[in-house]
Amino acid sequence: MKLDDTLQEWRARDLAFSRDPKHDSLLLADFLAAGEGILAALPTKQDRSAAELELASNVHGLSRDARRLFLSLHAEWLYDLLTCQCSLPKRIAELAYEAAGACPGLVPTRAQIEQESKLPQKYKEAREIDQGLLFQSWLAIPRVALHLMRSMLLPTARALGLLERFEKDGVIELDTVVLCHRDNAGHITFHNTACLNAEDNLFVEDLETAVDLVLLSQSIKVGVMRGGIMTHPRYAGHRVFSAGINLKHLNGGKISFVDFLLRREFGFINKLLRGLRPVHAAASDRGPFLDFQKPWLAAVDTFAIGGGAQLLLAFDRVLAAEGSYVTLPAAQEGIVPGFSNLRLTRAVGARMARQILLFGRKLWAGEVDARFVIDEVVNAASMEEAIARNVADLSAPAVIANRHMLNISEEPIETTIHYAADFAFVQAIRLYSEDVLNKTRFAR
Structure with missing residues (x-):
């Protein structure tokens, strides 16, 4: 037959x-x-x-x-x-x-x-x-x-296994991320340096581990994320926050729908906003578990593209070096930029969100409209001082309670869930759409 x-x-x-x-x-x-x-x-x-x-x-x-x-x-x-x-x-x-x-x-x-x-x-x-x-x-x-x-707000088994070592040594070096405890802050430095800190499955695994450790540590008051110094020929010696999803890995079939595209949203980005649920919490316990939340600061050098820009929308404070920029070229790449469609409109307004998401508009540090995403523009040479100053401000006792109330006002969990239901299927479809497959063949 x-x-x-x-x-x-x-x-x-x-x-x-x-x-x-x-x-x-x-x-x-x-x-x-x-x-x-x-x-x-x-x-x-x-x-x-x-x-x-x-x-x-x-x-x-x-x-x-x-x-x-x-x-x-x-x-x-x-x-x-x-x-x-x-x-x-x-x-x-x-x-x-x-x-x-x-x-x-x-x-x-x-x-x-x-x-x-x-x-x-x-x-x-x-x-x-x-x-x-x-x-x-x-x-x-x-x-x-x-x-x-x-x-998904529970700490990972990997982080729980590393916690004692981190508390003792004050540093954890993972394959793509380095976490260092300095003063009151847990400094997470992206070290996927050969590919401009592009995100892949391993990067998402490492970053959730580092976020968990910051949130679990009783002596850390603030989490900080910054890109490491690049080895990529074009940016060698310079810091870069992130180039977004690794398109070469996507082309090669190495980007997982479950372990990358869903995990990053429901895992570490969810934890940036809402903190951790302690392991002993009952499944029906709502929290809010303020002892397992921390304020988060991002420091952007050079650029934050795609997934890197998505992260900024979950931070309490964003610093950017003069001459740096932020962009979300998801429409050009053919995929949905995570939960940014939910958060960007709230941050910059509907018209500008469409300019950024549908037409790839860049927001340059220092331009008027960038103030809705970037809180402070600093000279590159002064970035360390600016980080320390902002960490001190975010360490104030009432910050955690107030950022918690801000977050549940701006994005209650029910709003996130409503968005997430369609996102799960739409993103899976886009991952295999013909235009995406054609574009990723030519990824750098």
Whole structure:
């Protein structure tokens, strides 16, 4: 039988879901396995003809429709199954792969994702879109979304394991980040220097670890982030805050939807705004855990592009060297710049947010409009003094309580959740859109 005939036969199958999730998960698994059989009979994506590419697209589309229907009925049941009725905190990656075991075919397994990570982005089957569909479904359920957000505010096991050493030595050197305790501050310096501090999976892992350590340390009052001195030929000897997402890694298929694009938003950026939830906190405990919050200061040298600019919107104070700039070229890159679409409008207003996000406008330190993102412009030679002065101001006893009240006023967790639900799926789609795949082929 030809594959086209097999597709038509499969398409005609009656996927009659009941209200019984166990029955429906078996029915879904059987249906999706038939679709996988069609895909397995095709050549690998890079060797497919135009007709074979269209057939594979149809298989993915029909499979996704089935997953969407299942989740519309049973997303809440699945989350409760994995978390024991929201009593167990679990991280995003853990949930994604446990869901693959609980409902075969609903989302890719860890082995499937690991296999795809070996391929360039343009040759993947785009299975991460199914992860986006799963998290969109969960985040659309308020109590599930709230539990997930709070679970991601727990400190990582890696940070807890390093805490005693950090408190003793006052320094932790990770692969892409260095954390140093000086005076009242925890100084996080980005050291992904060969690629202008571009963000990748490892950078997100290291940065969340460093943020956790700053928030866990009882002797640190303020967190500081700054770019390290570059080895990149164009900026050798100069500090750079961040060049945003590593487009070479994206092109090479090394940027993870779960471990990068979701983790950075729900992990360390969420923690910058809301602090940590202590390990002993009950799953239903709202906090606010002021002892596990800190004010945050960013020091921008040269530029903060893309993801680097996104970070600034979560800081309490932003310093920038004269001649530096901030930009969010997400529309040109083809992806959504994290939660910046939510925060930038609040910071600069709707018109300017569109100029920045849709047209790539740069904000230069010192120009009038930059005051909505940058608090203080300093001479590069005076940056260390400016950091110390601002750390002293942010160390005042009432700062934490007041920044907490500001944050829940400006961005209550319910607002974040409402945005996050659509973000999860839209970003997954953009990650595999043809324009993104074409652009990343030419990444520097």
